[in-house]
Amino acid sequence: MFASSSTAKDIAAPATLDVLLLQLAGELYSIPSASVREVVRYRAYTPVPGSPPSLPGILSQRGTILPVVELRSLLGLTIAPITRAARLVIVAHQDIDMALLAEAVLDLAALPADALQPLPAALDPARARFLRGIAHHDLQPVMLLDLGELIAGLRAGA
16 A cells, blocks of 8 residues: 655765774774673773783673773874873674774764775785775764774784
């Protein structure tokens, strides 16, 4: 009796990728906002002796022990001292919870899905491994982190 019809608005509506924008070593990175549980102010974590630089310690957040991931070390970026702008981004991806250390959390943004471009060929392969692509937000390049690959790299001891 009732026929469903898609309107021109439904067809023309571009898909967007909702992301959280982070600053790491002066560069913009993003993670899918659907994976973000919360963003908290930086606080000291408990160091884990013998752990790699990309996993410097653990912290307890709401009764859950989380590994702290030093993204700058993992991506081969310069590590600067912690400032007041530093944040811990608590993420959940594929049943893995972790705290990502960011120099600053800037904003939530909706990037057009078709704006995601391939990574430049000249990008260091060790860094490119953890990235899904590059987009632009407010005329600045934003690299989208691949959380699945990040977890795989941490498991492999990257």
